[in-house]
Amino acid sequence: MGIINVLKKGLAKTKGGFVKKVEDLILGKKEIDKEALERLEEIMIGADIGVKTTDSLIKRIEEKVQRKELSDISGLTGYLKDEIRAILKSPQLSNNPPLAKGGMEGSRPYVIMVIGVNGVGKTTTIGKLAHRYKGEGKDVLLCAGDTFRAAAIEQLQVWGSRAGVDVIGQKAGADPSAVVFDACTAAKQRGVDMLIIDTAGRLHTKVNLMEELKKVKRVIGKVLPDAPHETLLILDATTGQNAISQMRLFNEGIENDRCRRGRWRFDRF
Ligand SMILES: Nc1nc2c(ncn2[C@@H]2O[C@H](COP(=O)(O)OP(=O)(O)OP(=O)(O)O)[C@@H](O)[C@H]2O)c(=O)[nH]1
Ligand SMILES: [Mg+2]
Known part of the structure; x- marks a missing residue:
C-alpha cells in the first residue's frame, strides 16, 4: 500500500464518520420512516455511540415522530445535535476526573x-x-x-x-x-x-x-x-x-x- 493510501486509511473512519453518514441519510430520504431509523441505528452503533445510548435515542425519535413533533428528516440533525450535546453535558460525563492526575x-x-x-x-x-x-x-x-x-x-x-x-x-x-x-x-x-x-x-x-x-x-x-x-x-x-x-x-x-x-x-x- 502506498504512503498516501496508508495515510488515507488511518484517517478514513474519522473523516467519513458520523456527521457525514447522517447527512447522506438525510439527502437520500424525505421522511423518518422505519428504514431511515434502522440506518440511523446502524450509523450510531458504527460511530461508537453505544447500544444503550443508541437505543434510547432511537426510541425518543420514534416517540417524537409518533407525536408528529418530528416528521421532516431535515430536522433530524438538529435534534440529534441537541440530544448528544445534552448527553455530553450530563453530570455523569462532565464530572469525569481530569486526565492529568496531579493537576x-x-x-x-x-x-x-x-x-x-x-x-x-x-x-x-x-x-x-x-x-x-x-x-x-x-x-x-x-x-x-x-x-x-x-x-x-x-x-x-x-x-x-x-x-x-x-x-x-x-x-x-x-x-x-x-x-x-x-x-x-x-x-x-x-x-x-x-x-x-x-x-x-x-x-x-x-x-x-x-x-x-x-x-x-x-x-x-x-x-x-x-x-x-x-x-x-x-x-x-x-x-x-x-x-x-x-x-x-x-x-x-x-x-x-x-x-x-x-x-x-x-x-x-
Ligand atoms: N470506531 C472507532 N474507530 C477508531 C477510533 N479511534 C481510532 N479509530 C480508527 O482506527 C484506525 C486506527 O487508528 P489509529 O489512531 O491510527 O490507531 P493507532 O493505535 O495509532 O495505530 P498504529 O499507530 O498503527 O498502532 C483508524 O482508521 C481510526 O480512524 C474510535 O474510537 N472508534
Ligand atoms: Mg498511530
Missing part, C-alpha cells in the same frame, strides 16, 4: 506518553486530546514517536494541524528515543503546558519492542525528570480478556508503578 499546574510541560498495540486508536486519541486541551487554552506540543509505521508521522501531522498544534518529528525510520529527546527538549525550551508523545503500536508480548518503549520512557525522564506524568494505554473497546494481559505486560514492560498499586482508570474520549 497540570505543578508540572510544566506535563508529559503524556501514549502506548498500546497496533491500530487501537493511539494517534486518533492524541488528535482528540490535542484538540481538547488546545480548546482549554493550553499550549500543546505533539511528538511523532512512531517512526516505524509508514505514514505515521504524516498522520500525526494532520491531527496536529487540525488541532492547531505543532508536531516535533524526524524522518521515518529514525530512532524513536532520538525523536522523543528532541521533543522533550523543544517542549522545555518553548515552555509549553503539555507534550503528548505518540509511539509505534507494538505487541505486548514482544520483549524487544517493550525494551524500546522502556528506553523511550527513560529518555523522557532524562530531559524532564518527573516525566512522563501520565502514560495512557489505549485499548480497543472490543478487546475481551486480552485487555488484562495487554495492561499487565505494558505496565511491566515500561516498569510503571501504577499497575503494581492496583490502580486502573478508564477514560473515554
Whole structure:
C-alpha cells in the first residue's frame, strides 16, 4: 500500500464518520420512516455511540415522530445535535476526573506518553486530546514517536494541524528515543503546558519492542525528570480478556508503578 493510501486509511473512519453518514441519510430520504431509523441505528452503533445510548435515542425519535413533533428528516440533525450535546453535558460525563492526575499546574510541560498495540486508536486519541486541551487554552506540543509505521508521522501531522498544534518529528525510520529527546527538549525550551508523545503500536508480548518503549520512557525522564506524568494505554473497546494481559505486560514492560498499586482508570474520549 502506498504512503498516501496508508495515510488515507488511518484517517478514513474519522473523516467519513458520523456527521457525514447522517447527512447522506438525510439527502437520500424525505421522511423518518422505519428504514431511515434502522440506518440511523446502524450509523450510531458504527460511530461508537453505544447500544444503550443508541437505543434510547432511537426510541425518543420514534416517540417524537409518533407525536408528529418530528416528521421532516431535515430536522433530524438538529435534534440529534441537541440530544448528544445534552448527553455530553450530563453530570455523569462532565464530572469525569481530569486526565492529568496531579493537576497540570505543578508540572510544566506535563508529559503524556501514549502506548498500546497496533491500530487501537493511539494517534486518533492524541488528535482528540490535542484538540481538547488546545480548546482549554493550553499550549500543546505533539511528538511523532512512531517512526516505524509508514505514514505515521504524516498522520500525526494532520491531527496536529487540525488541532492547531505543532508536531516535533524526524524522518521515518529514525530512532524513536532520538525523536522523543528532541521533543522533550523543544517542549522545555518553548515552555509549553503539555507534550503528548505518540509511539509505534507494538505487541505486548514482544520483549524487544517493550525494551524500546522502556528506553523511550527513560529518555523522557532524562530531559524532564518527573516525566512522563501520565502514560495512557489505549485499548480497543472490543478487546475481551486480552485487555488484562495487554495492561499487565505494558505496565511491566515500561516498569510503571501504577499497575503494581492496583490502580486502573478508564477514560473515554
Ligand atoms: N470506531 C472507532 N474507530 C477508531 C477510533 N479511534 C481510532 N479509530 C480508527 O482506527 C484506525 C486506527 O487508528 P489509529 O489512531 O491510527 O490507531 P493507532 O493505535 O495509532 O495505530 P498504529 O499507530 O498503527 O498502532 C483508524 O482508521 C481510526 O480512524 C474510535 O474510537 N472508534
Ligand atoms: Mg498511530
